[in-house]
Amino acid sequence: MHIPDGYLSPQTYIPLYGISVSFWAMAQRKLKAQLSIKHIPYLAMAAAFCFVIMMFNIPIPGGTTGHAVGAAIIAILLGPWTAVLAVSVVLILQALLFGDGGITAIGANCFNMAVVMPFVSYGIFKWVRGKSKRGPRVALSGFLSGYLGLVVAALVTAIEFGIQPLIAVGTDGRPLYAPYPLSVAVPAMLLEHLFPFGLIEGLITMLLLKYFLKYEPDLVYGLST
Amino acid sequence: MTTFQKKLWVGLLILTLLTPLGILLPEKFGAEEAWGEWGIEKLEKLLGYIPEGLKKWSDFWRAPIPDYNFGGEEASMTVQVISYLISGLLGVGICALAVFLISKLIAKNGQ
Numbered sequence: 001m002h003i004p005d006g007y008l009s010p011q012t013y014i015p016l017y018g019i020s021v022s023f024w025a026m027a028q029r030k031l032k033a034q035l036s037i038k039h040i041p042y043l044a045m046a047a048a049f050c051f052v053i054m055m056f057n058i059p060i061p062g063g064t065t066g067h068a069v070g071a072a073i074i075a076i077l078l079g080p081w082t083a084v085l086a087v088s089v090v091l092i093l094q095a096l097l098f099g100d101g102g103i104t105a106i107g108a109n110c111f112n113m114a115v116v117m118p119f120v121s122y123g124i125f126k127w128v129r130g131k132s133k134r135g136p137r138v139a140l141s142g143f144l145s146g147y148l149g150l151v152v153a154a155l156v157t158a159i160e161f162g163i164q165p166l167i168a169v170g171t172d173g174r175p176l177y178a179p180y181p182l183s184v185a186v187p188a189m190l191l192e193h194l195f196p197f198g199l200i201e202g203l204i205t206m207l208l209l210k211y212f213l214k215y216e217p218d219l220v221y222g223l224s225t
Numbered sequence: 226m227t228t229f230q231k232k233l234w235v236g237l238l239i240l241t242l243l244t245p246l247g248i249l250l251p252e253k254f255g256a257e258e259a260w261g262e263w264g265i266e267k268l269e270k271l272l273g274y275i276p277e278g279l280k281k282w283s284d285f286w287r288a289p290i291p292d293y294n295f296g297g298e299e300a301s302m303t304v305q306v307i308s309y310l311i312s313g314l315l316g317v318g319i320c321a322l323a324v325f326l327i328s329k330l331i332a333k334n335g336q
Contacts (some may be wrong), residue, residue, distance in 0.1 A: 059256030198307030
């Protein structure tokens with residue numbers, strides 16, 4: 001899901017950069033108010049976790065691979081604004097040092113995985129768990145948070161891809177950037193994230209949430225509000 | 226660092242050491258790159274042509290460690306696995322440090 005350079009037109013990647021930069025600025029303001037010194041080690045670990053989890057490429061029938069992102073569990077444990085920061089740092093490093101994701105696409109990739117996913121995941125978590133503090137309902141909200149968060153991020157990515165043939169076509173009528181339309185991009189991305197990548201993200205989120213609830217319940221941000 | 230945090234770091238280290246699975250599993254099952262992350266040669270095979278914008282921009286950035294691989298396109302699996310491991314350790318270290326420093330800056334400004 002790391003969009004490389006050349007797949008998005010400037011009319012797509014420039015606004016997405018604008019949105020991501022706004023969220024980075026907002027995250028700085030929000031974290032300034034919320035951040036406590038004792039959280040800092042966890043923030044550092046969250047970024048490290050996000051990086052490492054994205055290295056596990058999972059092969060699926062059809063010959064493609066995918067990976068979990070980890071943004072959901074970070075949003076639940078440390079809040080969505082922390083996830084914006086942590087995941088963005090990871091994505092920017094991946095692009096700059098490893099060429100995983102394009103430079104022009106940093107705004108887009110951050111929007112998809114460091115903005116959309118944290119907030120969708122966090123929202124779903126709060127909505128599903130209601131007033132529960134532990135038990136199966138919390139576990140389920142953890143799972144759905146990861147599952148739906150990743151699926152929605154994949155959908156947004158697919159839309160960014162799929163509109164390119166509509167908005168950026170050369171004089172010869174051929175797409176200038178991502179060549180597949182929405183009718184191809186959306187099913188391709190959605191299906192593989194509905195099954196299995198979303199399931200993996202959901203499972204990771206749920207299991208880690210249970211772990212933290214058991215051993216360090218005071219930390220869990222999503223539960224304190 | 227609390228005992229719990231130390232445990233988390235150990236867990237992270239174990240995960241990092243397991244990262245080569247991320248290239249060994251796809252290799253074993255003959256899987257290639259993720260949807261939408263094709264290189265221009267692969268896309269040309271799929272489409273029969275290379276979109277002009279992609280042709281222009283795909284080489285925009287020369288990453289120091291492209292695709293987590295020190296050895297280049299023809300590198301052996303051993304080189305790729307070692308590269309992947311080192312990349313994992315590098316990435317974990319740099320990301321943790323970067324976020325640590327940024328958080329310290331934010332927290333300081335907040336006081």
